[in-house]
Amino acid sequence: MAISNIHETLLMYAKRKSLINDQLSTNMMNMLNSSKQVAEEQAKYNDQISDVYYNYYEDDPDTYEILTEQLEREHELDLANLNSWEQELELEKNNLETQLNEINTYESTWTKLLQTNIKNDFSYGGVSQ
Numbered sequence: 363m364a365i366s367n368i369h370e371t372l373l374m375y376a377k378r379k380s381l382i383n384d385q386l387s388t389n390m391m392n393m394l395n396s397s398k399q400v401a402e403e404q405a406k407y408n409d410q411i412s413d414v415y416y417n418y419y420e421d422d423p424d425t426y427e428i429l430t431e432q433l434e435r436e437h438e439l440d441l442a443n444l445n446s447w448e449q450e451l452e453l454e455k456n457n458l459e460t461q462l463n464e465i466n467t468y469e470s471t472w473t474k475l476l477q478t479n480i481k482n483d484f485s486y487g488g489v490s491q
Contacts, residue, residue, distance in 0.1 A: 368476040375469040407437040
């Protein structure tokens with residue numbers, strides 16, 4: 363009876379590990395997407411600055427300065443939002459990895475207990491009394 367309860371506990375840990383690994387995979391994909399968005403945002407900003415430079419730098423320096431400041435503020439805001447999202451993802455990843463390590467430790471303990479119970483329930487080479 364004790365052996366079946368330990369098996370059940372181990373199955374519960376296996377299921378929980380699977381769920382956490384799924385969450386970690388989703389988290390890692392989100393981290394990849396955030397990195398991609400940062401790169402896309404930087405490329406967009408570079409294109410906009412180039413356009414403003416070629417269209418206004420020599421002809422209208424005042425408009426050029428105003429537009430570049432506006433683009434820079436927007437760019438910094440967008441990057442701050444993306445960095446905040448990346449930090450949240452990093453915290454979530456660390457939390458999930460901690461949970462996974464705890465479950466691995468518990469699972470290891472229960473596995474050792476199962477082996478001990480099996481060893482105690484069966485005698486090797488003789489009849490237990």
